[in-house]
Structure formats: C-alpha cells, structure tokens
Amino acid sequence: MIAPNQTLLSALDECVAACENCASACLREEHVQMMVRCIALDRDCADICALTARLLARGSEHGKHLLRECAEICRLCYEECSQHEDEHCQLCALACRRCEEACRAAA
Template sequence: MENHNHQQLIEKLLNCVSACEHCATACLHEDDVQMMTRCISLDRDCADICAQATRLLQRDSEIGHQYLLLCEEICRLCAEECGKHQHDHCQQCAEACRVCADACHQHHQPITQG
C-alpha cells in the first residue's frame, strides 16, 4: 500500500525529526540556554512524535493516518516557537516543521471510535 505520496510524507517526517534533533542540540550550546528551554522541549517532543508517525506509516498501522493529527499539532507548535528565535538552526527547524505539518494535514484522517 506504499505509494509515492506516502514515501514523500515519510521523508518530510524524517527531515523534521533531523531538524528538531539538530535544533535541540544546538540550543543547548547557546549562551542563554534558559531562553531556549521551551524550544528544546518542543523540539524533543516533535522529533519523538514524528519518528513514531514514521514507524506507524511504515508498518501500515490502522491508526497511522489518525496519528498524523497529533503530528501536525506538535509540528505547528514547534514551528511557532522556533520561529521566534533568530538562530539559523531555529529558523531551519521552523521551516521543516511547517512543511511537515502541511504534509500531515494533507494525509491525516479523523479519529473515530467505533
């Protein structure tokens, strides 16, 4: 059931994971780490959630596309926070998160309980 769009989504998710991990690590080396704590926290959450989304899609989980709702939400939160900081790593992370959030939005399905 893997199609080209699915693979592109996975690539965007993995790119977001990489950008968030890089940003969190770089934030730890900034002069005023206290100012970066929310950024670091959201980076870590976003990386974990996007990595899990990738695993769910790769295994064709029946909740994979519903999980993308959560993925979109954390990506938008992370993009908003990173976008407030002028560091290159934050700006690059914000852009990766926006791209990923948009891709998740295009592919997610509503959560249903039946």
C-alpha cells in the same frame, strides 16, 4: 518504486533530523534557559514525527490516527522556532511547517 506515502515519510524524517539538531544546538546556547520551551518542543516534535513515520511505514492501522497530533505539535514547534534568529531554529521552523502541511494533507 516509490511508496504512496513517501513524500510524507520524507517530511517526517526531515523534521525529526531538524528538531534533533535544533535541540542539540539550543543546549549549547549561552543563555540556554531562554531556550527551554524551544528544546522541549523540538524533542516532542522529533518523537511524534519518528513514531508517526514508523507506524505509517509499516502500514499500521494506528499511523493515520497520529497525523493530526503530529501536525499540531509541528505547528507549535514552528511557531516557537520561527521566533528565534538562530539558523538552526529557522531551519527547524521550515522543516516543521513542511511536515505540518504534509500531515494535514494526509490526515
């Protein structure tokens, strides 16, 4: 049986993984200083997505409250990552866009 919010939870989990991967890859870039904003947004996005997923999965009354903030941080991360040509940034941007849309639809 699939939980009613399984699509949302999957989008959140995929975004966490993409953001964590992107931040780690950015830290290995030759010009890491140019990636500081990207790394910071990746970390913030991964954290808010993980927290939102946990609260929604357990049916917390507070999970719904985080959806708007989660969507906003996903949007900012998408905008930043989509500016970089690296594959990890492009994959992260796509995951963030999907997660933003899923959060906005559920909010």
